[in-house]
Amino acid sequence: MVLDRLFVKRILILLQFIPLSVKCFTPGPHITALVDNRLYFMSSSQAKELSFLDLHQSFDNSNVPWKDLTINVNLKRYNFATTAVFNENIFFIGGKVTQPDDPFIYVLNTLNENWSFPVISGGKPPQKSEGFQAVIFNGKIYLFVGSEIDGFGRMNVLNLQTLIWEPRVDINLPHARYGYTATLIPEGLILYIGGIFQNGTYANMNEIPIYDTLKDNWSYAIMNEVGGIIPEGRQMHSASLSSFNTIIIYGGYNNEVLSKILVILDISNPIYSWILPITGALKSKWGHNSIYFNSQMIVTFGFNEEVNLILTILSNPSKTSFDLVSHFSSFTPLSMPPGLPTSSPTSTTPKYAPTYAAASSGVVISEAIAFFWDRKSIINWLRNKSDKDRK
Numbered sequence: 599m600v601l602d603r604l605f606v607k608r609i610l611i612l613l614q615f616i617p618l619s620v621k622c623f624t625p626g627p628h629i630t631a632l633v634d635n636r637l638y639f640m641s642s643s644q645a646k647e648l649s650f651l652d653l654h655q656s657f658d659n660s661n662v663p664w665k666d667l668t669i670n671v672n673l674k675r676y677n678f679a680t681t682a683v684f685n686e687n688i689f690f691i692g693g694k695v696t697q698p699d700d701p702f703i704y705v706l707n708t709l710n711e712n713w714s715f716p717v718i719s720g721g722k723p724p725q726k727s728e729g730f731q732a733v734i735f736n737g738k739i740y741l742f743v744g745s746e747i748d749g750f751g752r753m754n755v756l757n758l759q760t761l762i763w764e765p766r767v768d769i770n771l772p773h774a775r776y777g778y779t780a781t782l783i784p785e786g787l788i789l790y791i792g793g794i795f796q797n798g799t800y801a802n803m804n805e806i807p808i809y810d811t812l813k814d815n816w817s818y819a820i821m822n823e824v825g826g827i828i829p830e831g832r833q834m835h836s837a838s839l840s841s842f843n844t845i846i847i848y849g850g851y852n853n854e855v856l857s858k859i860l861v862i863l864d865i866s867n868p869i870y871s872w873i874l875p876i877t878g879a880l881k882s883k884w885g886h887n888s889i890y891f892n893s894q895m896i897v898t899f900g901f902n903e904e905v906n907l908i909l910t911i912l913s914n915p916s917k918t919s920f921d922l923v924s925h926f927s928s929f930t931p932l933s934m935p936p937g938l939p940t941s942s943p944t945s946t947t948p949k950y951a952p953t954y955a956a957a958s959s960g961v962v963i964s965e966a967i968a969f970f971w972d973r974k975s976i977i978n979w980l981r982n983k984s985d986k987d988r989k
């Protein structure tokens with residue numbers, strides 16, 4: 599997986615033609631992180647925006663109370679990065695390295711708005727720096743990353759207390775994939791959905807590797823083959839764990855137009871099954887982020903036929919129903935299903951107190967663009983789009 603400089607430059611030039619529909623916000627890829635009900639956004643390199651949305655308050659889609667942070671963000675990396683949140687800290691992980699001494703991880707302390715980078719003292723860091731999604735559980739960050747040795751991925755585990763990359767057993771490894779989603783479900787299991795293999799083919803959405811963080815081993819989800827919905831393969835989609843014990847997959851990029859834009863993986867039974875809900879006028883998107891909050895899904899940024907669409911709110915009042923709504927409610931609805939968490943399981947963790955080096959002037963954060971292998975069609979897509987937008 600190589601992203602050459604020229605390609606990156608062309609993407610950035612093309613991005614400039616996308617009109618700025620909302621004052622101060624660049625559409626397109628962003629990295630997000632939810633810290634204490636504040637949803638943080640880091641934008642692409644053009645604008646160097648860092649902002650947040652306070653989900654303690656309700657709002658209308660027509661009047662989104664974005665708040666800008668004035669922290670200096672000096673972006674140097676130009677593609678996919680991922681985040682993990684630990685206490686008040688946002689870990690910005692990976693992204694294309696542009697200079698040999700780029701740290702792999704940066705940390706923003708959201709309380710004192712201070713940037714730093716962890717000094718990792720032991721073990722081997724991942725061999726690649728882009729195209730994966732981080733999961734945090736029990737004070738450890740899990741990154742499933744392709745290996746340069748073979749076609750298989752490796753689980754890279756950073757222990758935040760010791761700041762060491764922990765060794766893993768590495769048996770039954772799945773094939774390396776990129777542009778996938780990683781979803782933590784209760785019992786410390788991580789589900790890897792979608793993405794694209796190193797040979798450029800899309801992963802089958804019915805083949806879902808599951809990593810058990812407690813047992814350090816891999817298995818595959820047992821799928822209900824009856825009924826036969828298999829969503830099209832995709833990359834740069836989003837996956838959100840709902841309060842109905844489902845994983846909501848939205849959008850994604852595929853060479854073909856997706857027909858199943860929003861699909862639900864029902865994980866409430868040991869045998870998982872796909873459900874295709876009726877979603878009305880919902881349009882597809884890729885390179886976006888989705889978070890699930892109080893039976894609502896907030897979808898932000900990314901690419902869409904209408905790049906103006908920066909924030910979409912979907913309400914999810916029952917297991918299979920979704921409505922496009924214009925209002926986000928910060929209140930817990932009365933009809934919550936019993937006994938289920940309102941968000942992904944959080945860690946019951948050791949206090950995070952590692953040695954940090956202060957970040958030097960500015961910070962290197964990548965733009966969250968992950969263009970894997972499909973470069974040509976994505977460049978065409980962007981070019982078509984910018985032509986259209988200029989007309």
Ligand SMILES: *[C@@H]1O[C@H](CO)[C@@H](O)[C@H](O)[C@H]1NC(C)=O
Pocket residue numbers: 749773795796797798799
């Ligand atoms: C691409 O790679 C995947 C995973 O290694 C493999 O399952 C698939 O058969 C390969 N497809 C082609 C066309 O080579």
Ligand SMILES: *[C@@H]1O[C@H](CO)[C@@H](O)[C@H](O)[C@H]1NC(C)=O
Pocket residue numbers: 813815816817
């Ligand atoms: C995972 O590890 C546990 C405990 O060592 C073992 O019981 C189980 O069979 C393993 N599962 C797989 C799929 O290897």
Ligand SMILES: *[C@@H]1O[C@H](CO)[C@@H](O)[C@H](O)[C@H]1NC(C)=O
Pocket residue numbers: 710712713714954955956
């Ligand atoms: C920011 O973090 C660094 C490294 O931990 C520390 O030395 C510095 O005092 C902190 N600055 C502020 C304003 O908290």
Ligand SMILES: *[C@@H]1O[C@H](CO)[C@@H](O)[C@H](O)[C@H]1NC(C)=O
Pocket residue numbers: 975976978979982
């Ligand atoms: C871009 O436009 C050309 C000509 O209209 C079309 O053939 C091509 O499929 C489009 N590409 C994408 C990725 O939309």
